[in-house]
Each structure stands twice: as structure tokens, then as C-alpha cells.
Amino acid sequence: MEHRPMMMSAIVPHIPVAGVWTSPDGHISLELRADGRFIETRADFADVFTGVYVLVGERLKLFEDRGAVISGTLVDGRLSLGTA
Template identity: 40%
Template sequence: MEDTMAEKDSAPHPFVGMWVTADGHIRQELLPDGRYDEARGRRRSAYTGSYTVTGDHIDYVDDTGFTATGDVRDGVLYHEHLVLYREGEAPTG
């Protein structure tokens, strides 16, 4: 069963929120309405589109039609070649 967004009056999906690379350069926000907004450096909304969640897997469709995938394992989002952490939880050092 697909889990595209939270039902009205229910808690948002646990993946909703801001995900960032360890260096903070890439910031991907998964919104509760099934949309995402990705910033790169100072470029806000560099990529936007929709996403669907199936289990721990995320399928992305960029507004230009480009597709990508991601998987959340042990609280870390592996999105194509990127490794993203919950905002404030990225490793330091």
C-alpha cells in the first residue's frame, strides 16, 4: 500500500521533515502533502516534485519528470548517491 501523505487529522508520515547532507550543502524537505523541496547551497528550491513512500522506500518524481529513489535505513536517507540525515542529527567531524 502506498503512503503518499498523511490523512487529515492524523500524524504525518515519520519521514516528513528536513533531511540534510553531513556538510549541510543539500537540504531536502519532505512535506506532509507528498511534495518535496530540495535546496543546494544557496539555491533554494533547486529541485521540487512529489514523492511516494512504500515501507522504507521513497520514489521521487521531479516536476521536470526526472525520477529518483531513496531508502531509509537506520534513520538515514540514502537518496541515489546522497546520504542525508535528519536535520540536527548529521555526524560531525
Template identity: 40%
Template sequence: MSNDLPHPFVGLWVTADGFIRQELRPDGRYDEARGSRRSAYTGRYTVTGSHIDYLDDIGFTATGDVRDGVLYHEHLVLHRQGDASPAPNTRRA
């Protein structure tokens, strides 16, 4: 598989109420909005299998896991923007 293709987790993930919106960018950066506060949290992320490690620009860390097309990020449950149901298998071959 070409390294030029974005990772399957890249994109916008949102909570059911739309309050939290987390964009995982192809360049390894993330931007998280909360309510009307844009870029409430920003930083870098790395993916190992279905696990995501976050390093915020101010130094704190967090983790997440994608299972059955759902991103479980600490206490949050996020779905891809526009998905009515969980995405099919998001693992890379």
C-alpha cells in the same frame, strides 16, 4: 493510526556538510536546496515501507531508502536536520 498524522519521514534531511537540504513535506511534495540555490529540485514523492520514489516537476525520477534513521537518496546520505545521531526506528506500526 490516524491518517492525519504526518509520515515519520516528513521533515528536513541534510547532508553532513549541509550543502544539500531536502524537505519532505506532509502534502507529498519535496523541495531540495543545493548550496545557496533554493528549490533546485522540486516535485512529488511517495513512500512504500522504507522506500521513497521521487518524481521531479520536470519529469526525472529518483529513489531513496531510509535505513536506521538515515536517508540514502541515490548517491547522497542525509540525516534529519538537528539529529546528532541516527533517529530511532522510523517505521510505522
């Protein structure tokens, strides 16, 4: 039996955005770049987290270069992470 990769019948495009969001306490900063990359910095943590993001509709997925995946939403300019 021949195996063929599954193909999606409809492809929903990624929406590139650019901007910087900062947590209310100022400790976490997340920059989404128009090239599909992100940079996260934390005031109390020396490492910088980087990776790629995908935004489809209001659903956001961050794929960190070290393997972590974070879900969130971006609605009316408001970024929420840790949401489905």
C-alpha cells in the same frame, strides 16, 4: 478486443512523512512534506527542485516536477538517495 486497464490486486499505501534531511557537508537539503511534496535546495545551485514523493515501506521515490526520478531509502530516520 476490449482493452481494460490493469488493476493491482493489492495496493500498498504511501506513508506520509515530514522532515528535513541535510547532507553531511551541508550543501544539499531535502524537505519531505506531509502532503506528499518535496523541496530540495543546494548551496551552490540557484534553482530549487520540487516534486512529489512516494514512500512505501523503506523505499522512497522522488518524482521531480521537471521529469527526473530519484530512488532512495528511508530507514530509521536515515535518508539515502541513489539507492534502489
